[in-house]
Amino acid sequence: MEDKKHGEEQLCTLEKRGNLFFLTLTGAGEHRLNPNLISSLRSALFRLQSDPSASSSSALITTAHGKFFSNGYDLDWAQSSEPRLQLMSSSLRSLVHDLICLPMPTIAAVTGHASAAGMMLALSHDYVVMRRDRGFLYMSEVDIGLVIPNWFMALMMSKIGDPRARREAVMRAAKLTAEDGVRIGVVDSAHDGAEATVAAAAELGEALVARKWDGHVYAGNRRVVLREVLEAVGYDETVTKVADKAGSKL
Amino acid sequence: MEDKKHGEEQLCTLEKRGNLFFLTLTGAGEHRLNPNLISSLRSALSRLQSDPSASSSSALITAAQGKFFSSGFDLDWAQSSEPRLQLMSSSLRSLVHDLICLPMPTIAAVTGHASAAGMMLALSHDYVVMRRDRGFLYMSEMDIGLVVTNWFMVLMRSKIGDPRARREAVMRAAKLTAEDGVRMGIVDSAHDGAEATVAAAVELGEALVARKWDGHVYGGNLRVVLREVLEAVGYDEAVEEVADKARSKL
Numbered sequence: 291m292e293d294k295k296h297g298e299e300q301l302c303t304l305e306k307r308g309n310l311f312f313l314t315l316t317g318a319g320e321h322r323l324n325p326n327l328i329s330s331l332r333s334a335l336f337r338l339q340s341d342p343s344a345s346s347s348s349a350l351i352t353t354a355h356g357k358f359f360s361n362g363y364d365l366d367w368a369q370s371s372e373p374r375l376q377l378m379s380s381s382l383r384s385l386v387h388d389l390i391c392l393p394m395p396t397i398a399a400v401t402g403h404a405s406a407a408g409m410m411l412a413l414s415h416d417y418v419v420m421r422r423d424r425g426f427l428y429m430s431e432v433d434i435g436l437v438i439p440n441w442f443m444a445l446m447m448s449k450i451g452d453p454r455a456r457r458e459a460v461m462r463a464a465k466l467t468a469e470d471g472v473r474i475g476v477v478d479s480a481h482d483g484a485e486a487t488v489a490a491a492a493e494l495g496e497a498l499v500a501r502k503w504d505g506h507v508y509a510g511n512r513r514v515v516l517r518e519v520l521e522a523v524g525y526d527e528t529v530t531k532v533a534d535k536a537g538s539k540l
Numbered sequence: 541m542e543d544k545k546h547g548e549e550q551l552c553t554l555e556k557r558g559n560l561f562f563l564t565l566t567g568a569g570e571h572r573l574n575p576n577l578i579s580s581l582r583s584a585l586s587r588l589q590s591d592p593s594a595s596s597s598s599a600l601i602t603a604a605q606g607k608f609f610s611s612g613f614d615l616d617w618a619q620s621s622e623p624r625l626q627l628m629s630s631s632l633r634s635l636v637h638d639l640i641c642l643p644m645p646t647i648a649a650v651t652g653h654a655s656a657a658g659m660m661l662a663l664s665h666d667y668v669v670m671r672r673d674r675g676f677l678y679m680s681e682m683d684i685g686l687v688v689t690n691w692f693m694v695l696m697r698s699k700i701g702d703p704r705a706r707r708e709a710v711m712r713a714a715k716l717t718a719e720d721g722v723r724m725g726i727v728d729s730a731h732d733g734a735e736a737t738v739a740a741a742v743e744l745g746e747a748l749v750a751r752k753w754d755g756h757v758y759g760g761n762l763r764v765v766l767r768e769v770l771e772a773v774g775y776d777e778a779v780e781e782v783a784d785k786a787r788s789k790l
Contacts, residue, residue: 395711416707416711448703449703450703451701451702451703451704475702475703475704478704498712501682501683501712501713503682503683504685507681507685507686507687508682508711510687511687511688511710511711512711513687514687514689514690514692514693515688515693515706515707515711517690517693
């Protein structure tokens with residue numbers, strides 16, 4: 291099950307192995323979240339839900355090739371154009387909405403750097419397992435001169451309960467290793483190497499599948515648990531400001 | 541001070557011992573939260589507040605006989621009838637409102653299983669002490685195909701600060717022992733056996749009474765602390781959905 295447009299490189303793959311769906315961001319690049327990649331991911335999630343076996347107990351594992359899980363928004367592509375920034379923002383928010391409404395447990399197997407919007411992509415999963423020996427979770431915005439949108443904080447608050455941990459991540463722009471993530475509560479387990487990380491995700495996935503939950507009940511409960519996040523992804527108040535700010539530097 | 545209707549079994553008792561009121565769910569059954577039991581509990585709380593000695597410093601300890609604290613809503617009684625589900629929901633929400641507004645500290649002495657709405661009853665108390673050797677706190681909804689209602693989550697968020705603990709309870713439907721509860725911050729202390737648990741509740745109750753707080757000031761502060769819970773218990777969006785879902789199975 292591949293997602294490829296004519297003449298374009300394949301941006302992600304979706305495979306089924308037993309009860310587990312594997313969504314992989316392919317290629318050695320930074321997996322910048324531009325509308326193309328997001329669209330591919332959303333298509334894959336749509337195909338997943340159309341898969342007849344997805345109505346029985348399943349789980350999704352999202353992972354990525356190379357040194358990056360995702361380095362965040364594709365600001366180069368957006369070039370501070372307000373329409374492009376708005377499209378990128380609304381695409382990502384729709385993807386996050388899709389993940390939160392997905393009728394099965396979701397696990398992010400983070401085997402590379404996850405920065406800014408890329409970290410939000412990881413946090414949009416029910417569980418995060420991460421590689422211990424390489425890679426950071428990094429809210430880079432303070433370092434690169436950006437203000438995070440409210441929905442990023444709503445998502446972070448739904449996953450990170452300790453205000454000091456949130457301060458470390460956002461207000462100190464800390465580069466968090468997997469061990470930091472475990473300490474903070476944003477990472478469920480840390481593993482040596484990419485293969486061990488994906489294997490841990492598979493093991494967790496199987497344990498969740500073994501509970502034989504109804505996927506739609508699962509999603510229904512997740513929607514209640516993450517109600518504020520679902521509300522918050524409905525808007526992004528920062529998009530026009532970024533375009534204005536960049537414009538002022540010209 | 542017993543609450544008994546003519547020809548019906550006694551569902552709960554209210555006793556005063558020194559400064560402490562003891563509200564006991566009586567009998568060996570599951571103490572399913574149907575309108576009868578809830579009505580008995582609310583009557584008891586109403587009598588408690590009319591007690592002249594309640595104007596001085598007091599505390600309430602809620603406990604239950606047998607293997608169950610409470611197994612949750614009485615779904616057998618409701619039989620998926622929308623009016624019955626709505627009555628049961630609004631009755632429980634009123635009881636929770638009563639407990640939050642009670643002009644004295646409240647302690648749940650959990651000596652048996654507390655599931656779903658039964659766990660919410662326990663969490664509606666200021667403190668929870670629990671038996672270590674038997675009994676689970678268990679949000680069973682995921683396992684029995686139900687979606688938790690929003691006010692349940694608001695109550696849980698007001699008591700459980702760690703999102704991963706809430707995930708464990710709701711999204712993994714974990715059967716939590718008292719020790720798990722202490723670890724997660726849901727349970728204040730764990731004790732060996734029912735008697736020791738109640739004794740611990742008494743000790744805590746006496747310590748709180750010794751502070752000589754004005755009960756109405758106490759209740760007023762609790763209402764501020766639990767403001768979102770008070771707002772949330774005003775409605776239950778899930779009730780009609782359960783009836784719809786059950787009807788669709790016919």
